[in-house]
Amino acid sequence: MIGLMDELDSALRRISVTRSAWRWWKNIAVRDGRGSATWQFLGALAEFVRESTPERRRQRYGDAEYDWEHRVNTTSAAVGWRDRLLGVFHSPYQPTESALFHEMIAALSDQKGFDFGAFTFIDLGSGKGRTLLMASDYPFRRIVGVELLPALHRVAWGNLGKYRSEAQKCFAIEAICGDATDFAFPVEPTVLFLFNPFLESGLRRVIANLDRSLREQPRVVYVLYHNPLLEHELGGCSAMKKNLGTNQYALYVAGEIPDLKNYGSIS
C-alpha cells in the first residue's frame, strides 16, 4: 500500500518536460524576442544531444571520487535522460566539488564572529544532496536542502541514510522536494548556498523572497554563491553586501552577527 501511495505521489509530482520547455521558451522570448528564443531552444537541444554521446557521459564519471570515498551516489553521470532534459530547462544537475566546498566553508568560518552552531545551512537546488552531506561535517545548527526533481530528491534521501563519516557533526538534516523559488526562509541566522540552481527569473524571485523576509525579520544571512553567473541579481536584495569574491564563488552578508544566547544549538 505504501509502495502504491509512493508511486501515486511521484506520478502527481512528475514535472512535465513540455511545460518546463514552454516556460523556458516564454521566459527567453520576453527578454530576447521569439526568434532568438527559438534559436536558443534549438541550440539547447543540440547541446543536450552532444552531452548524451558516450564520450561525454564517460567524462561525467570524473566527479565520482567523492562517491567512492563515502559510498553514496552524487555523481552527475548516473542521471537519467529525462532528468537531464529537465535540467536543460531548469538547471542541469552538477555536484559541488568537495575541495572547493571546504574552501568556501573555510572562507565563511573566517568571517568575524561566525559560529556554526548559530546557523542553518540551506542549499536551494540540492540535487542528490552532496552539499548536505559535506555541510554535515560542520557543526551547523541544522541543514535543509530543497530540490525540484523528485528523482534527484529520492537519491538525496538515500544518501542521507547511507552517509558515514567520522567527521560528521550535524545530524539534523532535512531534504525537501519542491520548487525552491517558493521557499519560505526560516527566521533563523542562515547560510544560503546557491550553485546556479535557477534561471534569471527564478533567482530574482528567490532574492525578492529573501529581501522581504529580511525586512520583516532582520537577521544575519550569508549567501555563498558558487559559480556566480547571475551575481547582479543579488543587487535586488538591498540588505546584502559583498564580503568576498573569487572567480569560483562569492560571499555576501546581510545583517549583524547574532547574539548567540538567542539561538540554542539543536544538533
Ligand SMILES: C[S@@+](CC[C@H](N)C(=O)[O-])C[C@H]1O[C@@H](n2cnc3c(N)ncnc32)[C@H](O)[C@@H]1O
Ligand atoms: C548545479 S545543481 C547543484 C546541486 C547541489 N546544490 C550541489 O551544489 O551539489 C542545481 C540543482 O538545482 C535544481 N533546481 C533547478 N531549479 C530548481 C527549483 N526551481 N527548485 C529547486 N531546485 C531546482 C536542479 O534540479 C539541480 O539539481
